[in-house]
Amino acid sequence: MTTSAFAELGLSPALVSALTAKGFTKPTPIQAAVIPRLLSNQGDIFGQAQTGTGKTAAFALPLIERIVPNGKPQAIVLAPTRELALQVCKEIESLRGNKKLIIAPVYGGQGMREQLRALKGPVDIVVGTPGRIIDHLDRRTLDLSRTRFLVLDEADEMLNMGFSEDVEKILIQTPPNRQLLLFSATLPKSLERMVQRYAKDPFYIRMKAELHTESLTEQWYVDIKEPEKVQVLTKLIDAATDFYGVIFCRTKMEVDSVNMALHKAGYASAGIHGDFKQSERERILQQFRKRNIMILVATDVAARGLDVKELTHVVNFSLPNTPETYVHRVGRTGRAGQKGTAITLVSRRDFRNLQFIQRIVKADIRRMDVPSIKVIRRIQLEKMQSQVLAQVNDCHEGHIHLAKHLLAQADPIQIVAALVKQQFGDRALLALDS
Numbered sequence: 001m002t003t004s005a006f007a008e009l010g011l012s013p014a015l016v017s018a019l020t021a022k023g024f025t026k027p028t029p030i031q032a033a034v035i036p037r038l039l040s041n042q043g044d045i046f047g048q049a050q051t052g053t054g055k056t057a058a059f060a061l062p063l064i065e066r067i068v069p070n071g072k073p074q075a076i077v078l079a080p081t082r083e084l085a086l087q088v089c090k091e092i093e094s095l096r097g098n099k100k101l102i103i104a105p106v107y108g109g110q111g112m113r114e115q116l117r118a119l120k121g122p123v124d125i126v127v128g129t130p131g132r133i134i135d136h137l138d139r140r141t142l143d144l145s146r147t148r149f150l151v152l153d154e155a156d157e158m159l160n161m162g163f164s165e166d167v168e169k170i171l172i173q174t175p176p177n178r179q180l181l182l183f184s185a186t187l188p189k190s191l192e193r194m195v196q197r198y199a200k201d202p203f204y205i206r207m208k209a210e211l212h213t214e215s216l217t218e219q220w221y222v223d224i225k226e227p228e229k230v231q232v233l234t235k236l237i238d239a240a241t242d243f244y245g246v247i248f249c250r251t252k253m254e255v256d257s258v259n260m261a262l263h264k265a266g267y268a269s270a271g272i273h274g275d276f277k278q279s280e281r282e283r284i285l286q287q288f289r290k291r292n293i294m295i296l297v298a299t300d301v302a303a304r305g306l307d308v309k310e311l312t313h314v315v316n317f318s319l320p321n322t323p324e325t326y327v328h329r330v331g332r333t334g335r336a337g338q339k340g341t342a343i344t345l346v347s348r349r350d351f352r353n354l355q356f357i358q359r360i361v362k363a364d365i366r367r368m369d370v371p372s373i374k375v376i377r378r379i380q381l382e383k384m385q386s387q388v389l390a391q392v393n394d395c396h397e398g399h400i401h402l403a404k405h406l407l408a409q410a411d412p413i414q415i416v417a418a419l420v421k422q423q424f425g426d427r428a429l430l431a432l433d434s
Helices: 013-021 029-039 055-066 082-095 112-120 130-139 155-160 164-172 189-198 226-238 252-264 278-289 323-330 348-361 373-390 397-407 412-424 426-432
Strands: 045-048 075-078 103-106 125-128 149-153 179-184 203-206 217-223 245-248 269-272 295-298 313-316 340-346 365-367
Touching (some): 013 082, 055 082, 075 130, 125 130, 130 164, 149 164, 155 179, 226 252, 323 348
Parallel strands (some): 045 203
């Protein structure tokens, strides 16, 4: 396609210019299939495509084109998590160009007063989680009677998280002539039943899954016994010359257990899952982005919306159930031209599933031995030496003056030893005991 490819889909020159300014000139396959149909108002749409294929822009661009602001919500976008809802909001904002559309995020954990104020004013698009949308419908602070578009983004995840009743309640309160747009990576039976019940002669758009992992990410697996998982995890962290990463767990309970074990071992970690209040989740994510926390232990859903390009590691503490989830996890590292490492802990019962994932994603996942104590000590010593020597050229005159004063008080080696003890504690003893 040429640089006018988006214009060929039917988008206006103003929106094409906005896309060009953002560096977008070539639609993804899901965008090329959905945008013309949605622009021409050809009924309900079910779009099936994996995460990261441009699904948000596929529905956002036609909505931006078709909505004429009148002060009332004309489009409702449902997302399974708060992070994803905020991510969708930001993307619509970034795509709208100069068009004056008001997009309101509505999700649990955010102050209700702030949301009430936003919904009282003119709003064109509401993006929210099912539970909080229901809260506003019950309070009669959100009116869906003039809704022209209802979008279910990551619909399969919403149903997996138990939002089926909430979604159906919202569907019932929208006008019968509204356009229903469902976007999902998979089509489980529960979602298929919902499509058949609420969609009017839906047009199915299925994109062939072309799963692949980032070429800059080295992928490894480690054979483990279940009781030794945490012990192996700490050895992998200690053996890394630099570790700034996400540990993926399957359940909330597992997140809490792993994070507690890391805390007890002295690591700068934090856990995050769906039971955390929104304010607490945002605080933890902010600390992680600032590197005050170097290890984030998370479920897949809680990690959605996390956009950190400098991650060095991703560790699958539990093997994901699907190849799509594996690709999504591994894609968190090896980004923006930087190398990354993905490590999966695999017990005997998981090995067949790992082989299946490897075959589907066509990835080179190699076996890694658990690092020995001797190797870990050597790496830890090198890390401490590097940290100290990195400060040599960053000393100011005041530091040098204090150093001279200290050197006049005691033996130089004893002074350095005291500073090493203060900085590294028992880690220095462990590293040197080799």
